[in-house]
Amino acid sequence: MLLHRIPDGVFDSLPSPLLEKQIEQPEGPDRIINTVSVLRRGPLSQRLSWGTPVSATDNELLTFHTTDYLQRLKESDKKGKYLSASTYLPAAGLETARLAAGAVLSALRYVLNDEGSMGYAMCRPPNHHAQPNMADGYCFLNGIGLAALEAIAQGYKKIAIIDWDVHHGNGTQAGLYHRDDILTVSMHMDHGSWGASHPESGNVDEIGEAAGEGFNINLPLPFGSGDQCYTAVFERCVVPKVREFNPDLIILANGQDANQFDPNGRQMVTMAGFYTMASTLRELANEVCGGKLVMTQEGGYNATYAPLCAYAVAAGLVGADLELKDPIAFYPEDSSRAQRDVQALINRHPLL
Numbered sequence: 001m002l003l004h005r006i007p008d009g010v011f012d013s014l015p016s017p018l019l020e021k022q023i024e025q026p027e028g029p030d031r032i033i034n035t036v037s038v039l040r041r042g043p044l045s046q047r048l049s050w051g052t053p054v055s056a057t058d059n060e061l062l063t064f065h066t067t068d069y070l071q072r073l074k075e076s077d078k079k080g081k082y083l084s085a086s087t088y089l090p091a092a093g094l095e096t097a098r099l100a101a102g103a104v105l106s107a108l109r110y111v112l113n114d115e116g117s118m119g120y121a122m123c124r125p126p127n128h129h130a131q132p133n134m135a136d137g138y139c140f141l142n143g144i145g146l147a148a149l150e151a152i153a154q155g156y157k158k159i160a161i162i163d164w165d166v167h168h169g170n171g172t173q174a175g176l177y178h179r180d181d182i183l184t185v186s187m188h189m190d191h192g193s194w195g196a197s198h199p200e201s202g203n204v205d206e207i208g209e210a211a212g213e214g215f216n217i218n219l220p221l222p223f224g225s226g227d228q229c230y231t232a233v234f235e236r237c238v239v240p241k242v243r244e245f246n247p248d249l250i251i252l253a254n255g256q257d258a259n260q261f262d263p264n265g266r267q268m269v270t271m272a273g274f275y276t277m278a279s280t281l282r283e284l285a286n287e288v289c290g291g292k293l294v295m296t297q298e299g300g301y302n303a304t305y306a307p308l309c310a311y312a313v314a315a316g317l318v319g320a321d322l323e324l325k326d327p328i329a330f331y332p333e334d335s336s337r338a339q340r341d342v343q344a345l346i347n348r349h350p351l352l
């Protein structure tokens, strides 16, 4: 998955001839290399075990994706192709996408087979923007959706998906929008739709359809929300809804691009904020589903700070102290604004 390379430039923009020094495409392998190294070298190293994922098969992919879309991916895979403005499938890139999706299934099976209560798919390219019939936001295949459906096929009755990547988990939403046995909850900055490849708005009124009505919860948060708003939304909105749903398993779409230095997010969350949310999630999972939790690696584009935030998540989830010091965090936070923002969200939300 580290071999997956997309064209240079800053996200959707090509390198500028005006700039003497370019930076590498932020959706690159470094962010994953550093996340793995901080987990392997840091204080949690003795508490983690590592496995090797297997690629997702066509039959597995077709539980979430359409036949037509898989065919288009196979065609695009021959020479490489832009599938949307931001999403380029390089030649022979489908195999890395299969491996990323398969990593989520491998993490799920680790949990389903009772080898451990938590499995973390350290995958790239990411998952959560991939819709049943469309690629978007660097995502081609949606391992989150595959894993939720696989768990249902294996006899699990109810799955909750929590997505705290800074962007709306639109692909997961789109694929599971009619289901009442899979609750999808997405916290994200309030960016709205970004065009044909991401038609969903991420707004509070997208609540699911037919049997799925009431089982899709979007929590769009104002820009600059910060730790206090994120942790309050998690505790006051996410926790009660998941508790009420009472799932057998929780899947976390674990992006760190809500961090304070992310080039692709504006949400000012620090290591401490991620640690607090993860600690709360650990308690919630212990309470409702015997601690069963599957995580997928989503965004997080500052290649040094995002990995430290991923470490903070892992520390919270295993119940360890956050021993690593935040190298930079300092900004004055307005507590009254955080509480106001959360209350305003609750007041206008049809499901809260």
Ligand SMILES: [Zn+2]
Pocket: 165, 166, 167, 255, 257, 298, 299, 300
């Ligand atoms: Zn993201």
